[in-house]
Amino acid sequence: MKPIILYGHHAGPNPKKVVMVLEELNIPYEVKLLKFPEMKQPAYEKINPNGRVPAIEDPNTGITLWESAAIIEYLVEKYDENRTISFPPGTPEYYYAKQWLHFQASGQGPYFGQAVWFKIHHKEHIQSAFDRYINEIRRVSGVLNGVLEGHQYLVNDTYSYADTAFIPWFDIIPWLAGDAIDLKKDFPNVHAWLNTLKSRPAVITGLGKVKSEAPKKL
Template sequence: MSLKPITLYSHATGPNPWKVVMVFEELGIPYEAKYVPFAEIKDEPFVSVNPNGRVPAIIDPNTGITLWESGAILEYLVETYDKDNKISFKSGSPEYFQAKQWLHFQMSGQGPYFGQAVWFSVYHPEKIESAKERYINEIKRVSGVLNGVLAQSEYLVGNKFSYVDAAFLPWYGIVPRITGDAIDLEKDFPHVNAWLNRIQERPATAKTQKDRLVAMDTQQK
């Protein structure tokens, strides 16, 4: 049975929608991206899709499901479309629950702190060095947790690439731009750096990153 394309509401710059794109690409799920301008993200018609006014959100015509929050979307996609556990794990297995553990850590530990580092480094109207320092230190803390685990394994769960590895990648794209000389991933967190390189070598990831650059260029014109 051929699948109808899933509608993905996105924007080009933010990291969270690109986690979803990586899973689409890994699983060969057809999708159509609709880029929501920042000026319209809190207004109709988009808030009828996501009342929280954030991207990503999806509408899946194959199941009739509308869903928002990137972590929930990733879990939905692998449980609905990854029946062979290509990038996920057998339901009820230890790895199945460990993957959820890491996804929760990404959603609660990485995304918010990395995002606040961006806010206080780039967008906050006042320069508050103590706030910037706090969130850069949180980037270090999260990276230290990952580095310790990845010293023992090439990937976070089950020693194979999975959707939770994909979930962490997009936010790391902001590290060099935001932290400057404060963090050198290759030197300070070598196992994280090697892991990110492994993920980026995957064809699905390479295509996702290329598509993101094209989308960013298109939105800027």
């Protein structure tokens, strides 16, 4: 099997969850790190017209994909024949896992990302805007905290890609929110869940492979 090419950036949470899935499934891959200006150049926009990361090129199928949730769905449907981190098609768990992946992509990522924007990228400091997204982070965390009450994982108490998808954005909470959010105190089920997830070798590799740095102003 030829290595899948993964395009990422050292400060981006989204490529990391793709790395975690690749690692869990033992799929060979190569990471190509881009700088922000390179994402807006014609060469990369041919791969991802949206000019963001991640994107993948799979030389085994000729498929090029962008959007992390779509990439994860592709990887598990194409390569997780043993259902290592996914569920058999047609089962309730199959759809529940998709549900959580979509919640991550629509509910977690955008709110966390906007908090980052208003913390460091927006030209003017607008405290009310930053507070709005910090409150949304708390709301999303509360949803997960309630669902995880008495459960180790999101779907059928079985580790799956649905859990994986949430990890990288939560990993920036200390830098992003500071004292405003204390996961251990305010969302103990989420805190315990993340600690369990972060003990997995694939997650450790994913968090370190695309090395984290605090985002800088563009």
